[in-house]
Amino acid sequence: MLRNIEAIVGEIEKAKNILVVGHIMPDGDDISSVLSMVIALERLGKNVRGVIDYEIPAYLEEFPGVKDKIKSYDCIKEFPAELIISVDASSPDRIGRVYDHFKFARSIVIDHHATNTYFGNINWVEMYGATAQMVMRINKMLGVEYDKELATANLLGIATDTGFFKYSNTDATVFEDVAWLVGKGGDIAFISNMILENRPLEHILLYKDFLDVMKLDYNNTIAYSHITLDMLKKYDIKPKDSPSFVGDLRSIKGVEVAITFTEAEENEFHVSMRSKSWFDVSKVAVHFGGGGHPRAAGFSINTDNIEKTEQEVIDTIKKLMESYK
Template identity: 60%
Template sequence: MIDEVIKEINRADTILVAGHIMPDGDDVSSICSLVMGLEKYGKKVIGAIDDEIPGYLEELPILKEKIRDFDCVKNTPADLIIIVDASSPDRVGRIQELFEYKRIVVIDHHATNLNFGHVNWVDATSASTAQLVFKLNQKLGVKYDEELATINLLGVATDTGFFKYSNTNAQVFEDVSKLVSFGGNISYITNAILENKPIENVLLFKDVIENLKFKKDKKIAYTYVSLDMLKKYNILPKNTPPFVGDLRSLKGVEVAIVFNEHEKNVFHTSMRSKKYFDVSEVALHFGGGGHVRAAGFSKESDNIEKLMEEVTDYIAEKMEK
C-alpha cells in the first residue's frame, strides 16, 4: 500500500495531514514528521488537529509550528488529506467536514481501523504510526536531519511506553537505531516528557488514589479525575496526566482504567492491560477503539459511579469467558 500512498502524494499539489482528537505522542509525531518530510519532498503541506496539543508535549515547540487547529486550516485548499493514527472518521473531529470533495489517504496501525479512506495503509503489526511515516519518508528519499529524526523518534518512544510495552519488537529497535544515527535525540524526548512533571500533577495523583477502586480480585483497578479535582490544582483538562500507567503498574492488576472528565459530564476513558486482556474490544463496545493493550472511548454521563460500574462489570464478565 505504500506505493499507492506515494501515487496519491505525487498527484497532489497541496496536502493536509491531520490526526485524531485527544492527540498523543504518536499522533503529533506522525503529523509533524510527515509534514516535515513532505516539505522536504517539495510539497505544499500543512498539519492539523481539531484539538489542543497536550501540555506535556509543549516542551517540543516544533509541534505548534507545524500543527494548526481546525479554524486555521478549514479554508485552506488541499487536493489530498492524509489522516494519520486515526481508526475512524469521527476520531478526527471537524476535519471530517473536509472529506466530501477530497481524496483521503489513511495511514494507521490500529487493528480496529475502519479503512475509511480511498487508500488505506493500515499495518497493525507496526508498534506506532510514526514508524510507518518513517518508512514512507525513507521511500520518498527524504533526507533526515536532527530535528526531523527527533520528532519522528518521539512517536516510536511514546507508543511503546519508552520501549517497555509488549509491542516493542525487533523492528522498533531497528527503526530507533536508524533515527538515532540520523541525529534523533532520545534524551531530549525523555527529559521533556518523563523528567518534567509539575508538582500539581503529584498533588492530583493523591486525590486520584483516594478514588481508586478494585474489582475481580484486584485484577481490575479503576479511578476517575473530575473537573473539580482539576480546578483544585489549577490544571487544564488537556493537561490531565496519564495516570492509567501508574494503575497498570500495580502488582496483580491486569486492567487499569481512568475516567477523565474532559468537559462537564463528558468522560474520556483510558484503558490499559498488562498481559492477556483485550481492552480494544471493550473500547469498541463503548464506541471507541485502540489496541489490545491500550484503548479508550468517550462517553457522556452525569453519574460517574454508575459509568464506572457499567464498564468494569462488562470487563469482569469478559474475564469470566
C-alpha cells in the same frame, strides 16, 4: 501492503496542496506522525498544513516544531487541499471536523490500530508499534533526507507508543527503526527528558486525590479511578493538560486491567484502559463505541453519575474476563 505504500507515495508525489491530520486528544505518536510528515513534505516543496481539531497538551505543545507546524481547525477553512493524509486515527470521529473535508479531496489513511474502519480512498493499516514507523517508511520512499530535527520528531512517536521500548508492541522492527533514527541524529535523551522528566508539581498533587477515589475489584485484578473537572480545578489544571495515571494503576502487582475515567467536558468522560498480559481491552472499547489496541484502548462516555458508570464498565470487563476461563 506494499502496494498500498506505493500507491500512497504516488498520490503524494502527484499532489501539491496536502493536509496532514492527526486525531483528537492527541498523544505522542499522533503529534510525531503529523510533525514528521509535515516536515518531510515541506522539504519536498509541497504546500502542506498539519492540523489537529483539538487542543494540544502542554507537554507535547512544547516539543520543538509543534506550535509552528500543527495548527487548529480554523487554519484549514480556506486551504485548497487536494490530498488529505490521516495519521494514527482509527475512525472518522477521531479526526473531528476535518473529516467533513474528505468529500472534497483524495484521502489516505495511515494507521496501526486493529480497530481501523478504512475510511480513506487508500488505507495502509498495519500492526506496527507506532504510526510514526509507517510515516518514516513513506518519508524514506519519498527520498526525504533525515537530519536531527526530523529524526527526533519521528522518534518521539515510537518512544511514546511503545512506553519507551518496553510494551509488548516493542518488536525487532521498533529497535531497527530506532537504531536508524538515532543514527540520523534522533535524540532519545532529549525526548525522554521532555516527556518523562517534566511532570508539573500539580499533577503529582492531584495523584493523591486520584488515589483517594481509586477502587479495586475482581480479586484486586481490576484497578480503576477517576478525575473530575472539580478535581482538576482544585490544582488549576486545564482539562487538555489532565495527566494520565492509567499506567500507574496497571503497575500495581496483580492488576491485569487498569481504567481511568477523566472528565474532559462537563459530564463527558474519556475512558482509558490498559491491560498487563492477557485481557483484550480493545473489545471493551469497541463495545462502548471506541477503539484501540489489545493492551491500550479507550472511549468517551456521557454521564452525570461517574460511580454508576464506572460500575457498568467494570461489570462489562468482569463478564468478559469470565469468558476467558
